[in-house]
Amino acid sequence: MAIALVLVLVVAGSILFHVFSPWWWTPIASNWAYIDHTISITFWITGIVFAAVVLFMAYCVYRFRHREGNRADYEPENRRLETWLTVVTGVGVAAMLVPGLFVWSQFVTVPADATEVEVIAQQWQWSFRLPGADGKLGTSDTTLVTGENVLGVNPEDTNGQDDVVVSAADLHLPIGKPVKMLLRSIDVLHDFYVPEFRAKMDMIPGAVTYFWFTPTRTGTFEVLCAELCGTGHAFMRGVVMVDTDEDYLAWLGEQQTFAQMSAPQQTGMAD
Amino acid sequence: MSIVLGFMAVVVGIAAWWLSQQRLMAKPWLETGNVDAYPRTESGSMPPAKIGMGVFLAVVGSLFALFTSAYFMRMGFTDWRSLPVPRILWLNTFILVLSSVALHCAVLAARNRRDDLVRLALVTGGMTAFAFLIGQWLAWRELTASGHFLTANPANSFFYLITGMHGLHILGGLVGLGTVTARAWRGAAADRLRLGVELCAMYWHFLLFVWLFVFVILAGWAEGFIEICRALLT
Amino acid sequence: MVDITQSGAEHVPPAEVGEVDLYHPHSWWTKYVFSQDAKVIAIQYSGTAIAIGMVALVLSWLMRLQLGFPGTFDFITPEAYYQFITMHGMIMVVYLLTALFLGGFGNYLIPLMVGARDMVFPYVNMLSYWIYLLAVLVLVASFFAPGGPTGAGWTLYPPQAIMTGTPGGQDAGIVLMLVSLALFIIGFTMGGLNYVVTVLQGRTRGMTLMRMPLTVWGIFTATVMALLAFPALFVACIMMLFDRLLGTSFFMPSIVEAGEQLAYGGGSPILFQHLFWFFGHPEVYIVALPAFGIVSDLISTHARKNIFGYRMMVWAIVGIGALSFIVWAHHMYVSGMHPYFGFFFATTTLIIAVPTAIKVYNWVLTLWRGDIHLTIPMLFALAFIVTFVNGGLTGLFLGNVVVDVPLSDTMFVVAHFHMVMGVAPILVIFGAIYHWYPKMTGRLLDETLGRFHFWVTFVGAYLIFFPMHYVGLMGVPRRYSELGDMSLLTDSAHSLNAFISIMAFIVGFAQLVFLFNLIWSIRHGKDAGPNPWRATSLEWQTAETPPTHGNFGKELPVVYRWAYDYSVPGAKEDFIPQNEPGTYPAARGH
Structure with a gap:
């Protein structure tokens, strides 16, 4: 049971650490605030996924832990769920990649007056x-x-x-x-x-x-x-x-x- | 890296073709019971040694694909000076073809259980392969004699490196061929001898193919192709 | 190179051999030392890998001493520090993880799980181990060579790898490193041929590909990748040896060193990086895929539930394996290669996240409505998911080309890859050892020591590497032998570094407890019986535990079902071994 609690603590601890960390990037001194924004987007998306996966796991461990007489469900696969998850993941990945590629194209395009x-x-x-x-x-x-x-x-x-x-x-x-x-x-x-x-x-x-x-x-x-x-x-x-x-x-x-x-x-x- | 990517595409193609035969879409939890109901899912009947040789040749192929990829990438730099192709390489190529033909004859003879012919073909194959190695060494001598040393230019370095690597593989093959030949002389059982001969032939044909590929590239006939690759990559 | 012609012809495939007399060991030497039994070879591989891994662990302590308490330990000079990081990285990635997953678990589990008597080329398999051992010895020799081991970083980037400004660059260090790697690759190729061909040709009757446990799928795919990817490292090593010893200029451009023009000219350092990462990125998955496979089986067995979406899991393993060959340059976003490559490699890299995410979902969904036994292997599997998800997600930062620009070569990268390919696979290795140890010895590892080991390792490792990301986010570069006077490092950041170092010592010492447990339990562990976890796959159905030479007694098992028939409705037990005939009422909904 301790593991379920620890999993919750890992999520909570990680988020609190992130929010209250005095260790953060240095104040920016160039035009590349876009890069910081892209990192922020990525932090949000990945943070949500991390919390969701680990908390779901903690719930499962707590809810479906072995007790006398328990028997697991039998479910080899669920195409709809898997397709749905794949699509959501694809969207999430695209949401990080697309802004990233736009900023990259700025990064590699040197202005003429430089x-x-x-x-x-x-x-x-x-x-x-x-x-x-x-x-x-x-x-x-x-x-x-x-x-x-x-x-x-x-x-x-x-x-x-x-x-x-x-x-x-x-x-x-x-x-x-x-x-x-x-x-x-x-x-x-x-x-x-x-x-x-x-x-x-x-x-x-x-x-x-x-x-x-x-x-x-x-x-x-x-x-x-x-x-x-x-x-x-x-x-x-x-x-x-x-x-x-x-x-x-x-x-x-x-x-x-x-x-x-x-x-x-x-x-x-x-x- | 276009050569090695092309090579990988071929490997992936073969793997995909093989996997497509393996009922990868089946739902295994519904297919309980005797396997006879699900045809073509058993291990193949080919001897493992042959499959092993095939996989090993894929590794060797990957090695040479990477060497040639490196060759192409290094070639784009300004200090590259192509070196003249020693004429003797043509003779060597011819000898290596002979060697491959001899081993192919050995395979045919082994299938027909003509033990005397097997021995003759194996020895011919071995001698010609050895002659090829001597020829390659002469080619090296010719190049060093005319001042084309290993470090003088990257083109030279690659020439020695790649031909050397290929020669080492032939040398390794000769060790294997030697054992099979010795076994043929001691009068080994026909089936086991046949497998050994077939493995040698497979290896020989593959190394011949690698040599032809390497020869084309080292001789600079692939320049046009290289230009296309480079245009694609930049 | 490998000559398989002889051995291939000399050994009839085990599946066709009624008795294993053919190469049955006759003396102590051939039974335990020059053994051709895959199980003995597996233990030899594992023992060697763990031994050299302990060296790497000690090196990591020394590094953390320097980073956590800068200027305190005078004996850690910059030279020594760079030698430590180099050897630590190389040992962990190649000589520990690759060797343990493929040489160790591959050898032990493949024949048992697919129902073979042994590997198909046992003699080549034995050679593989001895060449691996030789590679390790050459590596260890470099510690005692004049000038010490190389300090070029595990990536060995030229030109610095072979120059005087780098420890071992103009001494024996780098040469021994390259020779050792070349030997490792030759040895691995021999072993790898065995793993692949055994899966292809050695499966017992009824063991179709789609009935194989995911462990076998993972190791099999990883081996295929390794066979194709390691030649890239081999080529890079050989070419660098030429540059170093013979004076060619494959990788070496014109260089001025200490005011002197060196004799090199025109070479391309980037070429080396392409070759290195063409191996290096698949290498990440060579370590990860076996871990994926093993953890799937651990979760399924200990949650008493079939792995969710088995087919998707197989496709994902194969898909990741193929895709991993076209993402290598994401290690080179700031290497100065053509900037337009960034678009391509960022896209392929983030695409590979999708099948990887599917695997994570399926592990977690396997827990849903399971009957979760919180055994030690299960705990390690759960910890793996946490660290792997964490490390995988930070990979999305680094894979996204422009985000990588500020983060590359910082401690963020160090934290990321330690989480994803250090901690995560090692947690799987621990889980797997706790899981299969009873099969290997007939006894369970001690529960109390095991739980202690688990908690310290999991929580400790997370506390080491999670905060480390933030040190990187501040901008602290990796591979700095001295953090003392950096303007951006605040006092609190120094305290954080000290904390990380202290955690590293604690976690390291917990591994000693594990080693003690491994040895102690051989004699004193609880008797396990043949199938303590009530698992379905074939290795648990052997006649004897530990299995003897030939694995399955007189007759090979015949397989009637997939490896995941847990809690099948209508069945009496909550598991049905793969070799048990008979059908049960079909499960609902399918």
Whole structure:
């Protein structure tokens, strides 16, 4: 009999835990509130199903527990009931899937006015590259990485000369402007993950992946690596600061371009 | 992954066909009593070893389907340089066909209880298969001699990997064939010998088929097909 | 690879053998060590799997020490931590669950349940175990190799799996891991051929497919899937071995490591992920389907009622098995693969929820108007439904592509898969052991110890993994060796982590009670008799308990009915064994 009671307690406890949990997602700082909504829909549907199934089970265990002289009913199947349950399940699943797919199609469709920001991961730090005045990022390749050219930017590419290089330092983003994060790795798999932005994507050496979002709240956010990348995985942190436009421009003005960074080396060679 | 999905579709097709024969729609609680009233529901009469071989070949098929799937996916990257097909592979193919034919003759001879012919065919099958392996080794030598080493290019790596895998399977088959041949020489009972010979033949025909498939792909005649697959996937 | 030509020809199918003298053991060695009896092999498989599983359990304690009390235990370095998670995951998924369900329960139950004297290829079956043991030994050897076992995570993703930044990456660890897996697959293929062909060809007279217990259906379908899916892992292992040892670039792109360009170039890490998950997702169902089958039989037997919707259950098992081959990339939504794959794989993944849900309904509906005996196997079955429903429902979060984006690679995923393919199948394994132990030994496991074990395991495991979802929801990534200084982790979250760790120790210790019970009851358990649960299926109808070699004495049983004739109206007893002839007034409404 204890089991029936425990089953009820499991449902009640789980719901209470869910409602009163101080452990919840971080306050959102991007446009992906849709994702939170989809999660909420899923919580409702799955929560109802979980409670219904387990409570029904608890009732059965209580009501039909063995007593002397009891005999079970004989019912091999019930097509109507099974069909009905299948249809209801199908509807419930569709109710989660359809909004999910709509949001996914937004997630993978980058708006035309999004500015590109490149994130370069390596064991175990983050670097960033912003397009310069020309609004274009120069090409890059892992094989071009050297002690001076740590991000592997193509020195031949004129588009790349004015690119702003932020090596192993904080990234700043202006609030309210969509950004397309271009993700690149020069060694192993990493994953650029800021919990407050909700979005994340693996970075694959030899390829460029992406996601986009619009920062909606100023503040300082911690970047976590979300794909096991070796012993330093847990320590691979970074910082993204979402600034007002003025603050952002002020920060941008202090940064060095690729040409500036490689200039001393070129003069050195000329000597 | 289109190749392996195609392979899986074939397997699922066979399974679905077989299941459709098994009265899966029947209501078993109404069908009490002697099974004779419900025809075609008993275990088949085919020897388990043959069914076992069939299942094993499905596993081998899955293995090569996956290797070729990986081949196609890796092929899409820019560093891929196809390698020249050694001419000797044509000869090897011919030899492997001979080997399969010889084993088929062995099966026919075993059915007709011609023990001397069985032995001859088994030995021929074994020798030709062995010759095939030597031929494959010569093909490897030819490639390394012309600078196409294992690590020089993914196309080379796959060539050695897949032909090597296929060769290992032939080698395993030769062990089995060797036991059957030895048994034939010791004058084993005709029925048991026949089963052994038939299993070898099944395995040989399948490995011939795998080789032809692999050869077509490694030689690059399937490029058009690959393009279609890729277009479908992207 | 497996050469079945010889052994196949050497053994006449058992069904046609009157006496089992053909390969009857003659010495102690061939009876207990190099035995070809599926029942002995089953016990060998189970013993090895449980032994290596205990290692994985201890590893999980060490991980929880680090996560619950960050910075307290200096000996758990990041290197050690990653080695622990890797070995824990790999052992639990492959060497414990797969081996125990298929090698253990498959070997014990298939021949008995379908009415065969043994597996069809007993010699190959024996080889299967010894190769499995070799695989386990190679795995264990990696603990003692220089550099230790691999710390690449159980998914072994390249490039990091074979690089210096990962423990064992440039040492022997990863090589031994890959070799061990390849051996496991070869051994499993040998066993798997047996399970499949025995079900196909070894069934006794009258045992039609639709009269088989769902346990056999589950193990059979899982084996077919495993035979087709394991080659994907095999291919991935071989190709990674080539990359690691011979310097090919199948998976390895151009890489700069510590400022140095490595010799690799052009390879595709995503290719490995596709191969891995083409195996990895079916693997989830390879573990789940036998559990589905077994739990169906436990519920039916102990509720004294036929399983509700047997046909639907069979179709669902087969359907899930087939569908599970086209959902693999839902593990790769944020892997950087083409985003449009997300639409396809989210849809197939959520479709697979429908047959799975039907199975849950049918289990629960079997309880309706049953005559529920709250035995220990029944308790475990009920606990399985709770944890499986819970874990299955969180799967709907992760399967729905956009919801997966924030949750993937967080503790939410860890909680989800532990609930659904860790706790749930293991609860079934416990239930099954309490259920079939009397057949294997002739004695019941101790009731008091059993109930204690049940309550601690069920409640404890739920308390470990249910709150863990919320840690993930906060955004805490998985596979972090150090949670100490994360800005989003509040003090209360640290307390929650400590609580989870303490529960993990408690649940772990309860398993020692179970192990004690297993050994103690062999001699001191209550005498069980041949059919303590009054069950219908053939394994309970053997002439001797435990069954001897050959299973059924002189004559094989003939089957007259399905495996679920419980509480048939008009029948005297509330169960009718499958081998009992005679009909009863048809049940109402059908």
